Amino acid sequence: MSDDxxxxxxxxxxxxxxxxxxxxxxFGLIITGLFLEVFSSSKNAFTISxxxxxxxxxxxxxxxxxxxxxFSNTQLIRWLTKVPASISSIALVTFMVMxxxxxxxxxxxxxxxxNLGLNHITSNWAFLLILFQFLTCLGLISIKRILQFKxxxxxxxxxxxxxxxTLIAGILGTGDLQRLSLNVYEGKPNxxxxxxxxxxxxxxxxxxxxxxxxxxxxxxxxxxDNKTGSISHNxxxxxxxxxxxxxxxFHNFEVKINEFFPNSGRFGKRYEPVNEIGSPPSASIxxxxxxxxxxxxxxxxxxxxxxxxxxxxxxxxxxxVMTIPExxxxxxxxxxxTKEGERISTILEVNKPYxxxxxxxxxxxxxxxxxxxxxxSVLELVKDPWLPLIYTGIFMMIAGxxxxxxxxxxxxxxx
Amino acid sequence: xxxxxxxxxxxxxxxxxxxxxLFLVISYKKQAxxxxxxxxxxxxxxxxxxxxxxxxxxxxxxxxxTLGETRLWYATFLPLIGFVTYIRWKYKWFLAYxxxxxxxxxxxxxxxxETYSKTLMPALQSPWFIPxxxxxxxxxxxxxxxxxVAIKGWYDSYKQKFNIETLKLADNLVYIGFAFLxxxxxxxxxxxxxxxxxxxxxxxxEVWAFLTWMGYLIYIHYRNFHIHKTKQALTILAMAFVVLxxxxxxxxxxxxxxxxxxxxxxx
Numbered sequence: 001m002s003d004d005x006x007x008x009x010x011x012x013x014x015x016x017x018x019x020x021x022x023x024x025x026x027f028g029l030i031i032t033g034l035f036l037e038v039f040s041s042s043k044n045a046f047t048i049s050x051x052x053x054x055x056x057x058x059x060x061x062x063x064x065x066x067x068x069x070x071f072s073n074t075q076l077i078r079w080l081t082k083v084p085a086s087i088s089s090i091a092l093v094t095f096m097v098m099x100x101x102x103x104x105x106x107x108x109x110x111x112x113x114x115n116l117g118l119n120h121i122t123s124n125w126a127f128l129l130i131l132f133q134f135l136t137c138l139g140l141i142s143i144k145r146i147l148q149f150k151x152x153x154x155x156x157x158x159x160x161x162x163x164x165x166t167l168i169a170g171i172l173g174t175g176d177l178q179r180l181s182l183n184v185y186e187g188k189p190n191x192x193x194x195x196x197x198x199x200x201x202x203x204x205x206x207x208x209x210x211x212x213x214x215x216x217x218x219x220x221x222x223x224x225d226n227k228t229g230s231i232s233h234n235x236x237x238x239x240x241x242x243x244x245x246x247x248x249x250f251h252n253f254e255v256k257i258n259e260f261f262p263n264s265g266r267f268g269k270r271y272e273p274v275n276e277i278g279s280p281p282s283a284s285i286x287x288x289x290x291x292x293x294x295x296x297x298x299x300x301x302x303x304x305x306x307x308x309x310x311x312x313x314x315x316x317x318x319x320x321v322m323t324i325p326e327x328x329x330x331x332x333x334x335x336x337x338t339k340e341g342e343r344i345s346t347i348l349e350v351n352k353p354y355x356x357x358x359x360x361x362x363x364x365x366x367x368x369x370x371x372x373x374x375x376x377s378v379l380e381l382v383k384d385p386w387l388p389l390i391y392t393g394i395f396m397m398i399a400g401x402x403x404x405x406x407x408x409x410x411x412x413x414x415x
Numbered sequence: 416x417x418x419x420x421x422x423x424x425x426x427x428x429x430x431x432x433x434x435x436x437l438f439l440v441i442s443y444k445k446q447a448x449x450x451x452x453x454x455x456x457x458x459x460x461x462x463x464x465x466x467x468x469x470x471x472x473x474x475x476x477x478x479x480x481t482l483g484e485t486r487l488w489y490a491t492f493l494p495l496i497g498f499v500t501y502i503r504w505k506y507k508w509f510l511a512y513x514x515x516x517x518x519x520x521x522x523x524x525x526x527x528x529e530t531y532s533k534t535l536m537p538a539l540q541s542p543w544f545i546p547x548x549x550x551x552x553x554x555x556x557x558x559x560x561x562x563x564v565a566i567k568g569w570y571d572s573y574k575q576k577f578n579i580e581t582l583k584l585a586d587n588l589v590y591i592g593f594a595f596l597x598x599x600x601x602x603x604x605x606x607x608x609x610x611x612x613x614x615x616x617x618x619x620x621e622v623w624a625f626l627t628w629m630g631y632l633i634y635i636h637y638r639n640f641h642i643h644k645t646k647q648a649l650t651i652l653a654m655a656f657v658v659l660x661x662x663x664x665x666x667x668x669x670x671x672x673x674x675x676x677x678x679x680x681x682x
Contacts, residue, residue, distance in 0.1 A: 083640040087633060094629040101622040101661075104671045122617060170615065179612065329537055350537035351610050362612050382612040390614065394601050401601075405594035406503060409586050409639070 017079045022088035029133060030092065033126025037117035046123055049175030050385075057172055064139045068147075080133075081140050089134040096127045131171075138164045155403035162396030165389055173386030180382075181364060184209045186375040189337060193381060204339060205357070207379065211333040214372040216325040218242050218260070219281050219302045223250040224311065224319045232318070242283050242322060252290045253314055259284040264301070271299050277373045278306030281325060287314050305369050324371075332363055332377040348379065359383050418483070424466045425521050431459035432518050439511050449507070456514055460494050463521075467491055477542075483527070485535075486520045488545045489552065493517040496553050500591060512556060543606030547599060554595035555663060558631070561588035562656040568649050582645055585652060586638055593631045600624055619671040623662035630655030 013021060048056060071077050079085050100121040108119050117124040142160045145153045180193035184207045191206035220239035225232040231239075240248045244260045264282040265274040271282035282301035288294070296314070302322040303309030311321040331349040336356060338344075346354045348363040355361075360382045367374035384390075435455030442449035467487060470478050478484040497513025500506070564585040571577040603624070604614040615621065634651045641647070666672060 083636065087636050090629060090633050090636065094626055094633070097622060097626055097629070100617065101619060101626060101671065102669060105617070177613075327537060328535075329540070351541040353609060353612070360612065364612075380612050384613075394604060394614075397597060398601055401594040401597040404597075405591055408504070409590050409635070 015075060016082065017075070017084065019084045019088065022079070022084040023092075025085075026088045026092040026130060026133065029129040030096070030126040033124065033129045034116050036125040038115050040125070046125075046128065047175040048172065053172040053175050057168065060168075061139075064136070064143060068140055068143045077140065080137050081144055085133075086137045086141065089130060089137055092130045093127075093134050096121060096124070096130060131167075135164065135167060138167075155400055155407060158396045158400030158403060162393045162400055165393030166397065167393075169386045169389035169393060173384060173390065176383075176385050178383040179380065182207060182379045182381060184332075184334070184377050184379060186210070186212060203381075206337045208335040208337055209332055209375075209377050210335060210345075212366060212374055212377045213331050213333070214327055214366070214374070215329040216262075216372060217328050218262070219283075219325040220323045221248060221255065221257075222321050222323055223253075224321050226313065226317055226319055239323065242281075244283075250318070250320075253318075253320075254288040254290055255320060256286045256288070257283050258286060258297075266299075266301075266307075269299075271301065278304045280304040280307050280309075281322065282310075283322060285312065285320065287312070287320065289314075304371065305373075327371075330363065330366060332379070334377075334379075348377075358385070418470075421466070422525060424462060425525050428459045428463050428466075429518055429521055429525075431455045431462070432514050435459065436511055436514060439507060442507065456494060456498075456510070460491075463491055483524050485545060485548070486524050489549055490517040490520040490524075492545070492549050493520070493553065496549075504587065504591070512560070513553070516552070516556060538610045541606060541610060543602055543609070547602045547606055550595045550602065551599035554592045554599055555659065557588050557592035557595065558656065558659060561585045561592060561652065564588060565649050565652040565656075568645070569653075572646065572649075577645065579645070582638075582648065585649075589631055589634060589652070593628075593635065596628055596631065600628055619666050619669065620662070622671075623658070623666050627655065627659045627662045630658045 012024075017025075067077050068081075072081070099118055103113060103118050105119050105121065108114050113119050117126075121127050138160055142157065142164055145156050145160070178195070180195050180201055180203075182190060182193040182203075184190045186209050189206045189208040191203045193201045193203055195201055218241045221242050222231045222239050224230065240246070242257055242260055244257055247254060247256045249255070260281070260283045261271055261273045262281050263273060263275055263279040264271040265276070265279050266282075270284070280301050280303050282299055284297065284299050287296050287298070296312075298312040299310060300312050300320060300322045301307070301310045302324045309321070311319045313319045329349065331347050333347050334345070336342075336344040336346070344356070348354055348361060350363050353360045353362045362380040362382065363377070364380040365378035367376040370376075432455065435452045438448050438452035438455065442452060467478065470484075470487075478487065493513045494517050497510045497517075500513075501510040564581060568577065568581045568585065571581060603621070607616070608614040630651075634648065634655055637644075637651055638648050661669075
């Protein structure tokens with residue numbers, strides 16, 4: 001290890017390789033990758049799926065073991081198991097990810113970005129190559145520590161093997177990951193889903209939507225600038241919820257909510273509660289100008305896809321409006337119908353997916369224009385056979401993090 | 416027991432904790448006083464726990480739905496993390512730090528009564544919400560502290576009186592903070608799997624959270640193998656904190672911001 005204590009004059013590429021050589025190799029990989037991006041004809045992302053990813057995983061692990069076992073005296077392997085290689089690859093992976101964090105990952109107007117593939121970093125050859133070096137370092141160093149069979153390596157192995165498993169399973173699993181979305185309308189069974197590329201996929205079971213339900217929060221009250229049309233109170237944050245009997249204050253206006261109907265319709269000069277599709281919420285308000293003591297009454301409504309909104313102009317500068325209610329919760333009461341004639345009832349909700357035959361079924365969306373009157377529910381089906389391996393890695397890292405918190409670092413402990 | 420009682424309970428807890436903090440300051444001069452401080456902290460915490468339990472029973476659901484309730488949980492768990500860290504690492508100011516943050520959350524709740532912010536979008540309504548945010552909150556606080564130590568280190572070496580103990584303190588803080596950072600990241604991944612169907616989607620906030628994690632990873636590896644290169648270590652620590660700040664506040668201003676699921680305007 002190159003420390004301050006022994007500064008020996010050495011030439012580039014002389015044994016052992018240090019930071020300069022490491023970054024040289026790392027940048028070499030990145031430049032090679034970028035050349036591949038520019039000159040390779042295929043614009044499809046590089047993925048491998050079952051069974052080739054399993055072959056790759058087994059082959060890669062065997063290769064790492066063999067390299068460590070029989071070639072650990074070679075220049076290359078010694079370099080890969082030393083700190084400069086690790087730190088340089090961490091730094092360069094960080095560098096590539098930073099590009100992803102700055103350049104939006106969509107087709108760009110800048111041709112240089114498009115040609116170098118900087119708008120699809122996750123499948124960019126430069127990123128994949130440097131990540132491969134990173135993983136190889138991580139894998140070799142893990143093997144080295146595992147084969148030492150020492151309890152003191154416990155935390156180290158949890159963290160390093162955990163990360164290795166999570167990354168490799170995440171990368172190789174991409175090829176087997178299936179994400180389908182499925183539209184299901186109330187009362188009509190459906191078994192045709194679409195994948196991410198818009199291809200239709202026929203499922204071995206069907207979904208039947210009995211009921212789609214939305215809970216909404218009450219709408220909010222906002223003060224709008226008549227000239228700009230923007231909300232001019234609290235920067236649009238923390239608006240007041242419309243609730244009967246509440247009084248709120250905007251500048252020199254006192255707004256009292258006399259009545260609130262979640263579903264209503266206009267009858268002449270006022271709103272009345274009704275129960276029909278597209279009936280918007282409404283409220284009767286009294287606005288008192290505390291400077292002049294004048295009081296005005298009005299009805300306001302946030303409107304819906306069927307009815308226009310109604311605001312109330314309280315002065316030359318400001319109007320009071322009711323915002324469109326935010327969704328509190330949405331859920332689908334569904335039946336899963338199998339070919340064998342089975343019928344499984346369940347309720348899908350955001351954050352509460354349902355597991356069925358290796359699929360995880362999620363409540364994804366609905367007809368947002370129709371809002372709470374939507375009779376469409378959009379479901380998502382995800383199958384990720386590599387998940388157990390990824391979770392193993394994640395839980396190892398969680399255990400490793402707790403170990404790390406408790407044990408601290410060796411530098412502090414040794415002293 | 417509802418939020419109507421909160422000002423009463425909140426003030427009792429606040430007063431107990433603030434007096435406790437005063438005793439903690441005194442204990443730097445007179446060690447014996449620390450016991451009184453701890454007693455006050457624990458009493459305050461017990462009152463808070465009582466409030467949370469009663470609120471829970473009254474509402475007949477876990478009080479986890481509104482932002483005010485979320486802050487209540489932060490205030491409940493921060494002292495707990497602070498105590499565990501104190502028991503293990505004996506940094507007194509650490510305890511003060513976490514109690515101070517908890518008091519701040521109680522104060523925010525006191526100043527913003529419930530009517531202000533009741534809405535929470537469906538994806539956020541999850542048992543993962545509180546642990547995910549809480550460990551990040553704590554991690555950022557600890558890592559921020561490590562940066563303050565780094566600045567002290569820079570200043571000291573500029574004055575030619577650098578003490579290696581400063582860097583050791585920074586190391587320890589980074590280890591504690593990094594452990595929590597890892598937990599926050601992984602809890603987020605597990606939650607995302609439940610909410611959005613995938614554990615990692617390279618959302619801009621995720622990208623920068625990953626970068627923050629990598630930044631501190633570089634620091635840890637560098638420190639482990641180049642114990643005597645203190646200046647470089649301090650530089651890496653400072654850079655990692657810049658990345659953390661980008662992740663925390665800066666992401667919203669980057670060109671990638673509009674594709675993020677993490678850009679909620681109010682927490």
